[in-house]
Amino acid sequence: MIIAEINMKILSLVLPFLLLLHFGCSSQQETLKGLSYDPPGSVVTTDKEIELQHRRTISFASTKVFSSNEFDGGKLNDFYQVNDTLYTAEMNAENVPINNSAWFAFKLWSPVKQSISILLKYKDGTHRYYPKMSRDKINWTRVDSLNFSIDTANGTALVRVDISPDTLWLSAQELFTSSKYYKWIDDLAEMQFVKKEVIGTSALGKPIVEVEITETNKPSGLIYVIGRQHPPEVTGALALKSFVETLTGGLELAKEFRKKYKTVVIPLVNPDGVDMGHWRHNSNGVDLNRDWVNFNQKETRLVKEKLLSIREESNVPVLFCIDFHSTQKDVFYITNKDAAKQVDEIYNKTMAWFEKIKEKNPGYFVNIDASLNNPSAPTSDSWMFNTFNCPALTYELGDETLREEIKQTSSAAAEAMMELLLKNVK
Ligand SMILES: [Zn+2]
Incomplete structure (x- = not known):
């Protein structure tokens, strides 16, 4: 009984992902009403109001941690502290309906060297991209798998990074602006x-x-x-x-x-x-x-x-x-x-x-x-x-x-x- 329930739960989690795999970025269906993986209404191409993110730097006096989205390609709607080493980064889609391409990009630094964990949380989307990091916005590496995990049930991800006075960019993909x-x-x-x-x-x-x-x-x-x-x-x-x-x-x-x-x-x-x-x-x-x-x-x-x-x-x-x-x-x-x-x-x-x-x-x-x-x-x-x-x-x-x-x-x-x-x- 319990196993069956778990299997059903896994299936319900995995099925949307499998469908997403099948219906990629640009597949098409028979009518102009929309493409098979597009949410209803998303192919209406008249202008739609968007939610602008505030370009800003957010800092915390107690831990001396700084975060910012003040650069081209940046995406960070909010950043807040959960405890001394855990923070939440919130990213919102520009508007809805939208297909799930949950982009994030922000930079972090601190005068005090420290390791912090960041929960990547999305409004109107779920975690998609494996995080990349860079110290110069030119050379990028994937975050070590030991420092990264995805919570498929909640559509979030947790990433741990070392921060220092040397700015660290954390992004869904390399910045190509x-x-x-x-x-x-x-x-x-x-x-x-x-x-x-x-x-x-x-x-x-x-x-x-x-x-x-x-x-x-x-x-x-x-x-x-x-x-x-x-x-x-x-x-x-x-x-x-x-x-x-x-x-x-x-x-x-x-x-x-x-x-x-x-x-x-x-x-x-x-x-x-x-x-x-x-x-x-x-x-x-x-x-x-x-x-x-x-x-x-x-x-x-x-x-x-x-x-x-x-x-x-x-x-x-x-x-x-x-x-x-x-x-x-x-x-x-x-x-x-x-x-x-x-x-x-x-x-x-x-x-x-x-x-x-x-x-x-x-x-x-x-x-x-x-x-x-x-x-x-x-x-x-x-x-x-x-x-x-x-x-x-x-x-x-x-x-x-x-x-x-x-x-x-x-x-x-x-x-x-x-x-x-x-x-x-x-
Ligand atoms: Zn595309």
């Missing part, structure tokens, strides 16, 4: 064959930057790459970076590719959400990757108009579209093969790309999911698929996929795409 993107893009644009353009600004006035990579004035085709519609999806950002750096790199393959094609990259679609430490939405409280039918938001409109105008001006086809994201595992969401015209050609091209990725990564499981993806979904991949009639995918990286592996597989994915498109045209 707008300033880092802008610096990266500036570095890329130093190369003769890379051109950058600010195509407009976000709702809060941050630049949305587009990058073009080509060595010809008359490309035979276009490749579109976008990313970071969802703020916490840092592993997708790392993959996009590696993918693009392979296209701009020194391989003969890349040089040949640049002489034939133009790649257009918009790496940061949602700079406001990223810098505000949002769980999923833009500064208007909207999931941008559910706005690709209605285009109610400035950011999605800007990206759409730019992609359309480049297509129109160059008068050559778009050959490949990739939107980078993150979820619990590496997975490629592709359009359902029964869903559109000329589907065989597009489907076969997509599958040929996966085959090449497999060849380049022996032992790597190329996880493909076409089961939920429908061209009528209000997502970027569906819009690109319908508009450009070419392979249009959502490339998802796992939240905890090893960073070296992300770099390698996404670079191999870029090589595979270049080989495929060069071969097809010859």
Whole structure:
């Protein structure tokens, strides 16, 4: 009797997690009403009021512990003391309904060296990300597993850290905020064959930057790459970076590719959400990757108009579209093969790309999911698929996929795409 009850309890705890695993960041269902894992109402893309966190430093006189969210990407709604060594950090979603991407990021310090424990507690969400820490906001490590535990019953987690006068950042993922993107893009644009353009600004006035990579004035085709519609999806950002750096790199393959094609990259679609430490939405409280039918938001409109105008001006086809994201595992969401015209050609091209990725990564499981993806979904991949009639995918990286592996597989994915498109045209 007791065992049965425990089993039922475990099942009730594990089942939502299993469902979440299955329905990752960007899977899709049949109608525009929503996607299967989205909470009801969350795909309404008209502006919604958001709850702003206060940017502030909170300190405790008795223990001389300081905490702060005063930096881009920071997320800490409240921080309070339970006893001499235990504190609670509270994080709230920017608004609801929202899918569970419970982001946290704050810094800690004390003039007195000490070990403290912090209970990570979420409003409208449950613990998701394995904590990372850094002393310089550049180099990050995972918190030692001995100092970390999750309470699945309450959706909280407990983390123990050593603090000192040397500031410690504790975050759901590495901080990859707008300033880092802008610096990266500036570095890329130093190369003769890379051109950058600010195509407009976000709702809060941050630049949305587009990058073009080509060595010809008359490309035979276009490749579109976008990313970071969802703020916490840092592993997708790392993959996009590696993918693009392979296209701009020194391989003969890349040089040949640049002489034939133009790649257009918009790496940061949602700079406001990223810098505000949002769980999923833009500064208007909207999931941008559910706005690709209605285009109610400035950011999605800007990206759409730019992609359309480049297509129109160059008068050559778009050959490949990739939107980078993150979820619990590496997975490629592709359009359902029964869903559109000329589907065989597009489907076969997509599958040929996966085959090449497999060849380049022996032992790597190329996880493909076409089961939920429908061209009528209000997502970027569906819009690109319908508009450009070419392979249009959502490339998802796992939240905890090893960073070296992300770099390698996404670079191999870029090589595979270049080989495929060069071969097809010859
Ligand atoms: Zn996403």
